[in-house]
Amino acid sequence: MKDLRYSIERLRKINDLLDINERFSSDLQVSIFTDEVQRRGGPALLFHDVDGSGIPVLMNAFGTKKRLEYLLGREIEDISNYFSSFIEQILSKPSISQGISLYRDLKVLHPTVHGSGPVKDMQGDLKLSDIPILKTWPGDGGRYITLPVVITKDPENGSYNAGVYRMQVYDDETTGMHWQRQKTGYMHMLKAKKLGKTLDVAVAIGVNPSILFSAISPLPEGLNEMSFAGLLMNEEVDLVKGETVDLLYPSNAEFVLEGYVDPDESRAEGPFGDHTGYYTPVEDYPVFHIKRIFHRKNPIYHATVVGRFWSEDAVIADAIQSIFLPFIKLQNQEIVDLYLPEEGVFNDLCIVSIRKSYPGQARKVAMSILSSGQLMFTKYVIVVDDDINVRDRREVLWAVSTRTDPARDVEIIGLSVADSLDHASIYNNAGGKMIIDATVKMPQEGFNRPWPRRIEKDLGKIVESMLRKYGFE
CATH class of the missing domain: 2.30.110.10 (Electron Transport, Fmn-binding Protein; Chain A)
Structure with missing residues (x-):
């Protein structure tokens, strides 16, 4: 070996x-x-x-x-x-x-x-x-x-x-x-x-x-x-x-x-x-x-230097979540993608995308995440639709800003398990959780108006070729 x-x-x-x-x-x-x-x-x-x-x-x-x-x-x-x-x-x-x-x-x-x-x-x-x-x-x-x-x-x-x-x-x-x-x-x-x-x-x-x-x-x-x-x-x-x-x-x-x-x-x-x-x-x-x-x-x-953002911790944690995504999706096949951003120290914040097909699905998936292995230490779960790239912070923040109403789409869990390293939790090893449902809402979820269409564009072959011609790859 x-x-x-x-x-x-x-x-x-x-x-x-x-x-x-x-x-x-x-x-x-x-x-x-x-x-x-x-x-x-x-x-x-x-x-x-x-x-x-x-x-x-x-x-x-x-x-x-x-x-x-x-x-x-x-x-x-x-x-x-x-x-x-x-x-x-x-x-x-x-x-x-x-x-x-x-x-x-x-x-x-x-x-x-x-x-x-x-x-x-x-x-x-x-x-x-x-x-x-x-x-x-x-x-x-x-x-x-x-x-x-x-x-x-x-x-x-x-x-x-x-x-x-x-x-x-x-x-x-x-x-x-x-x-x-x-x-x-x-x-x-x-x-x-x-x-x-x-x-x-x-x-x-x-x-x-x-x-x-x-x-x-x-x-x-x-x-x-x-x-x-x-x-x-x-x-x-x-x-x-x-x-x-x-x-x-x-x-x-x-x-x-x-x-x-x-x-x-x-x-x-x-x-x-x-x-x-x-x-x-x-x-x-x-x-x-x-x-x-x-x-x-x-x-x-x-040895290693344990620290925030640029440390080996961050490289290893990013690799781990990519490798183990298939295991997570096996446990919950409604998940399209999942991301634990570095700024959330890889266990405080989880962003997950789903292919939504029924009311209440976002909360259901979020609850399953909070009950899964090391993901139980997550403090904040943001659930988005599958048209959102969970690794693109701009898209995620856009979804949170335009697809949620705080009175309807935020769920606070009063007391649950917390990471021992979470110094901000209410108690040692015990604290609250927050679920943010940033998916497009259905009528059964309290939204009775037409949901507006997202702006999309198709470049077309002519525009693409012109962009390349003028150096805008």
Whole structure:
């Protein structure tokens, strides 16, 4: 299985990676420099001298859509089409040739388990303080591991979860574990508590980009992250057994921290400059205890700058919503398109288009969105007709302005689930919702006048040719 180092070399060959040999500090310098490079659409960065640690730091690997697609091995649209076709094949009665193709696809769903791997080349010679873990923003409460693939197993049924949750470094033996209440890792911890046990945890840092992308993605129930990574890579993920934990993890990760979380222990975590553009406040979160650190020879530390708008967060989130739109449309086939704009921090505002055919449909679709997976954290849902491009802010605002009456078309839900990172909600983890029905209204929806026709135009061949002639392509 290809590893992070293979990806770095590929980026270097196409001149999309900048090797930086000057000494940088892990305390703000690396992150602020990276943030400015991200704003300018710059390359991936490999800092070879951070704090004199001897451990290079990779930054901005997913900083542009083009680079993300290159690292994943195909364009986002192709991945989306692939999964759409994959779903259709599973749900339909495939022909013999389709069945053979589906069998080949399904083979990569099952990872291969090895007795050992490169990640176990070295152990016991590094402490957390030896790794150049970054302090990202001036108001952060300390250093944070920002791209950890945190692996846990359900204590009751043995199903695996891999997610990316920030980890604040407290000392060489403990970190915070930012498991929000609705996250699977937190649910595993609650089950361990019920059984009177601690929860084994393995933290992989510096993994194949497809594994990292899968761990970030909000996968449908029942689809394992390592299986999804296998589909993305079109090959089985190589895993290795833990030494002090009953877990499997990527065999060629740069680092793996083995340890546990005690469900009865918590500690103040934060502040942290987050993707909302604000510092999340100090709150109590579970504590991760490190039992052993494994790493490859000459390891590379992979991190990111979490922040608003131009950050890697935005590139990854935009790709995720494109890839998973087929899954969303499978759950609700009335949806034509769906968009989570960057300004809405990708989970506060959802714009959805429908092919409207009956009264009340917009509200019905909006309610289904607010009941679907991670979309349940959405605060504002705007529903438009299918003649509106949900990604064109001008068209959306035009529809809201010309197709709504506030007294009729705005629905306020008084109290529902809220994202833990939403500092504006009424309560922590609970707040209101708003639905805006910006569709053309039917008589049964209280509009009894003729709805005016939208102005349209047909350029015609003569006008088109004249525009081209005079340089107006």
